[in-house]
Amino acid sequence: MAITITSQLTDVSLNPGSPTSLGTGDAPASETVINLEGTNCAAIGHAGTAGSASPTIANMRGMYTTVTGFTRTDMHIHIWIRDLYPVRTKALNGVSVYVFGGGNAALYGFEGFDTGYAGGWYHAVLNLDPTTRPAADIGTAPGGNITRIGYEGNLSADKGEAFLQNCYFDAIRRGTHAQGISFYGGTTGARHTLKDCADADTSYYGLLRSVGGALTVEGPLTFGVATQTTYIEDVLKTLAFTSFTTAGDAPSIAADYYHIVLADGTTGVTYVKWTDITLKGVSRAVPFTFDCLLASGDSFVSLRTTFIFGDVITLCGFGSSKQDRFIECAEIILNGAFMEEPNFTNCDAVDLTGGNDYIYLGSTVGHNTAINVPFITTDDLTKIEEHSFNNTGGVGHAIEITTTGTYNMYAVMYSGYGLDASSSAMIYNNSGGLVTINISNRGTVPTIRNGVGASTVVNNLVPVTVFVDDENGNALNGVRILIEADTGGPLPVGTEILTGLTSGVGRLSTNHNYTTAQPVKGWARKSTTTPFYKEYPLIGVISIHIGLVFNIQMILDE
């Protein structure tokens, strides 16, 4: 089943072939050949002389179409524009969108010859929201509902003669920041690629485009539609979010404009499998959000997906996440996801409070947190296992625990954090009560900052074991063992750590709680009755990660 696109956008004008002229030039006209959508597009001709170096709406050339007025709040317009003459730079509004509302007319420059504009159709997106919109490059931003939308261009040189039609606009749509297009289609045996999705845009929404093989995202995308079946699978692709900016170099879109949604198929199935897919936002200022809204029966199988400049990345517990990478993302919400070997690089926060959230393996390399601010917030420290944190040069906590309890932390490693009670301690106990942390399997013994009413006990129980064999490799029982603290550790020298006789299997063992490495010394002796054995010295360091195991083979002393 082919990809089908559904749109949440509102068509403003798909056939703007009767525009009203702006500035000087030939009369506007309806173009029916190169239009993108509908039956025509608006067209007009430049005057054939160079535009002004101080462009105004009046001295540039363009046209607009009158539209049914619509609110500016949380509203973006989408418009395709085109100019065939050599245009001035973007700063001089070479290729610009015209909007009018509330008595104000404004131009927003999107392209110019300096930005590589070559005369083709350009998909422009303009945020109209009165509070988040960019400043008008020329004119005054609309002061009320939008009633006119059009195009103006500014020529860079005299062309000697004017043509009837050499600039155009078409397919005007609008929508809120959350409104874009949705894809569905495919079967489990015929999965579609992202390019298939882009190629399915025959209506020129322009929100997912495949240009020369490169995939660009220019608006909200949703994969999967309720009641539909969607199978998307792709490998080694980059979804680059287009940086829409005005001539004044301000984002022409709202900060929350970009988002990718994986929608629940409800009665259908949404299956998305990405391998080595990169989602690259515009910047930290113009990021993208990612929402995995899948439900039972759906699946998002992610292997090495990279999220760059994400805002809130919300995962889900349907499918898998392995070796995914998050770079400079504002927040990652696991939302029940089991993340295997994730990597977080210079991200701001991770929400690990979901019921089945789990981070297994992987690493955090730097996080953008202020002092006293945690990177990962969780209600259960056991949700992090064998993960390493390195915040060298940074501040803030690695983890905030919000719920009292006893937790086993398995092989979680930290470096680059502050001391106990410091604003950059590894763990921030914000539970308001007692948190007991049992460190195991090479985990770093964390430093702790306790919040109001909180207290924390860190136990690093590691095994200290001695296995004793005789010269023939047979277990030797009845060997008396002594292991005591040596210099260089937290315990006073001579503190007895392990003593007793080996068992029938030649073993003597204990568990001890250490927060730092403990050098030890001691010996094994069996010298009361024959066969006598030579004393075997025991020297080592109890690692806070793995404890200490002696495997010794005693030598006869006779």
Add this chain to the structure above:
Amino acid sequence: MAIVAADWTITRSTGAIRYIGDDHGGASPSYATVIELHRWIGDLSDDATSTGDDEHSITDPGASDRLGIDNIIKLLGIYNIDANASEHLYDGSIIQGTGGTEEIYDGIVNFGNADVQIQIAQDGAVLADDWWNFSGGGLNPDSTQGISHRFMLPVRTAGADIDLRRILGTARRYGFGYSEFFINGTSRGNNVLALKDATDLNNGTASGTVATWTGITNTEGYRPIDVNNDTVDEYYYSEWNKDIYTINQLTERMKYLTRDGSAETMYGLSAELFRGITHDIVISTPTGTFVEPESLSWGTGATAGTGQLLAIDSTTAGTVMYIQHLTGVVPSTNTITGNGGATALAGTVTAHTIPTPFFGISTGSAIVGSYGLGIEAADLAATDKVTDLSGTQITPPNNVTFTVFGTVAGDRLLVTNNNAGAPDEAQLSNNALINGATVTAIVTSTAIPTDTPSTGTIRVERASGNYTNHAYTSYTGSTFTIGSTDFSTDTIPATNNIYIAYVDEAVSGTSKAFTVVYVADRTFFVRLRDGGVTPIKEAETTGILGANGGSATVNRISDE
């Protein structure tokens, strides 16, 4: 016998392993082998806790290590024994301390008769306390193995060997044969001595008796003696005078002097330590005056050594010195310095085997002297043998005695060579006219017989026909040396008779003996006269002097 644990303690704080049982002479002293000590420590060391004065358990560092065999035990860390404890351990070595604190006690095992008593000389002195001789035997014997003693001695203290760990064991029990055994540097474990003794049948005189034989003396130092009577002196490092005693008694006296526990001194050394010449050393560039005897020293560090000068061929211009080596190594091109400051450069060093006793061998009736041992020539018999400092064995002449019995004090006795029952007046003849006024030599035409006494009297035929008697003080070849005599008025013509008067005097007793060197049988003519107050008839007889001497008895008949 296992270790008696109650006799031992360990102090945790000091590592002191101490013996607290009875001393050697106490009621019930105990002794343990070094492995028993190690086992005892090991037994404690794997205990959960220590008890009483045995402050050692699993909580304490290891105290001892068995270095491969049961006979070498190393005490670890601060653990240590002291000298007293060492006296109650045997059958191996104990090593303790490290570097500058290292100490080593090495095991000594003597294979010998059960009752042998042994002394130990170490670092140039005999150890004063011979605690290892115990109850008429030795400590820790093992009769089945022929072992008389087992004990330990310190051989290294403060990180330095005691005299290169050299130990000299001696057995010098008076009345028994003497022996010695030298360990030229002990090794870890047991070091063997082989000292034994048995009753010396030639040493039967009670020591108390021999102690009174103070007439026996020795002239120490480089001594010229013509033992073989060849008129050429040999040289010795001593010249013993046996006084009135037999040659065997002389050896008993020498054994007495050098016995265990002797307080005598010989050559400046304790006689108990005296061994005789161990080395002779060719020397050069001597300076100063050496003193016989005196202590010597040479070298430093690894070349250091000491000895005792017993003799030197010249105290001021010596070329060879004869020493008893005491400590360190023998000199090797080192400067030897005497106690008085004299020096000489050592050259070739020749070691000599040391006999025991030092004097050599006594057969009971003769002595076979050790290297360089000198005895007055007159004290030696042909059955004796001595070895001079050149290493040449010297046999004394056969000095035999001829005795004339039957005399009375005042009788005139003349003993000559026999010529058919009369004096052999032509025994010798004058070589040339003697007519001087101060003649001191009389030369005969033929050589003087070698069995002629070294001093005596000769009769010479004067021009007047008288046979006058002249005492000679010595002779050599064909010349008698006499006191200055005036022969100017009654000359001795050439070819006139001369004969030897073996006795030519008024006797003072009932017999008269004289000694000559036996060369061949000789028949003496004996004439006895007394024309005094109680005259007798002239008595003449003959007697034969054989290899064992001879005698004659005159028949003294009154002439009244």
